[in-house]
Amino acid sequence: MxxxxxxxxxxxxxxxxxxxxxxxxxxxxTDQETLALRQSLGRVLAADVISPIAVPAHDNSAMDGYALHGADLLADAPTVLRALPGVTVFAGTPLAQPVGRGQCVRIMTGAVMPEGLDTVVPIELCQVAADAAGDTVTLKPGVLKPGENRRKRGEDLALGQPALRAGHVLRPADLGLLASLGVAELQVFRRxxxxxxxxxxxxxxxxxxxxxxxxxxxxxxxxxxxxxxxxxxxxxxxxxxxxxxxxxxxxxxxxxxxxxxxxxxxxxxxxxxxxxxxxxxxxxxxxxxxxxxxxxxxxxxxxxxxxxxxxxxxxxxxxxxxxxxxxxxxxxx
Known part of the structure; x- marks a missing residue:
């Protein structure tokens, strides 16, 4: 009444x-419709959007620098590592060869962490010297802890976790998020x-x-x-x-x-x-x-x-x- x-x-x-x-x-x-992502700005989600992938999709470097084994770092003396000669790991091109203990490899931001490596030292914290066998990379004690500057797989969004909840009004940033997940269509309430x-x-x-x-x-x-x-x-x-x-x-x-x-x-x-x-x-x-x-x-x-x-x-x-x-x-x- x-x-x-x-x-x-x-x-x-x-x-x-x-x-x-x-x-x-x-x-x-309550009526719903399916829309392409590019048509969904300002619309209200009718269902949770579940992430079909992990974000990031793999362990990757958060810095430009050198990837290494965290266990090689010395606490009270300089750490000296041998860089793989002529190798740089770029985003989108994973390293196929192994990196042994006492070695490191040049890596760019966003690149997949090579297998077994768990730490990245920023380039500005390194002293790089060349010799006949290639480059040696020296780190002062205490400048880096094991595990630093590595983004872990799924630390932002785990596979199967809701990325956005039903009832959410879609903003420009949301469209970018969903595009990064590979989501092409959305279930929304009609206007x-x-x-x-x-x-x-x-x-x-x-x-x-x-x-x-x-x-x-x-x-x-x-x-x-x-x-x-x-x-x-x-x-x-x-x-x-x-x-x-x-x-x-x-x-x-x-x-x-x-x-x-x-x-x-x-x-x-x-x-x-x-x-x-x-x-x-x-x-x-x-x-x-x-x-x-x-x-x-x-x-x-x-x-x-x-x-x-x-x-x-x-x-x-x-x-x-x-x-x-x-x-x-x-x-x-």
């Missing part, structure tokens, strides 16, 4: 109570569909001549922008004259497609009586007088179509500032 209509009774409805009533009446969208129109004989749309006493419709455009920024699907139904036949036809079109019907104008006490009667005949619409300025007159409730569909009406005041403020207030319930 939406409760009595404070507008008709002359009482003001506190904003907090209005939010509670709206929140209690609405149900979240809320909002049918939007403005009412009033004094309104003209862009491109029409402006007769004396008329104004251009601005509410539809500001509300459309606010809705699209929220990631909603907006169905622009244009302008509707102050005429019951026209309003009925527009409501029929809205109810056939939308989850929400958003209008501006026609809900104040001074507006045409047929508007309230027509809306009330289609559902349980409450005409409220909310304790906020601007945005005081407001109508909310379910509208029922002949085919059994129901959409929720949010009818905002016609004043442009009031319409945008009220629309922003109630869109985030």
């Amino acid at each position: 939406l409760g009595p209509s404070p507008l008709m009774a002359g009482d003001e409805l506190p904003v907090a109570e209005a939010r509670v009533r709206i929140h209690a009446a609405l149900q979240p969208i 809320l569909k909002v049918a939007l129109f403005s009412t009033g004989n004094e309104l003209r749309t862009l491109g029409q001549p402006l007769e004396e006493g008329c104004i251009y419709d601005s509410n539809r455009f500001s509300l459309m922008g606010a809705l699209e920024r929220l990631g909603l699907e907006v169905l622009d139904l244009g302008l509707v004259a102050d005429d019951p036949v026209a309003l009925n036809a527009t409501l029929d079109a809205a109810l056939a497609q939308a989850d929400v019907v958003l209008t501006s104008g026609g809900v104040s006490m001074g507006d045409a009586d047929y508007t309230r009667d027509l809306l009330a005949a289609r559902g349980e619409v409450g005409f409220w007088k909310v304790a906020m300025r601007p945005g005081r007159p407001f109508a909310f409730g379910p509208l029922h179509a002949a085919a059994g569909r129901t959409a929720w009406l949010f009818a905002l005041p016609g004043n442009p500032v009031a319409a945008l403020k009220a629309g922003s207030r109630w869109a985030h319930v």
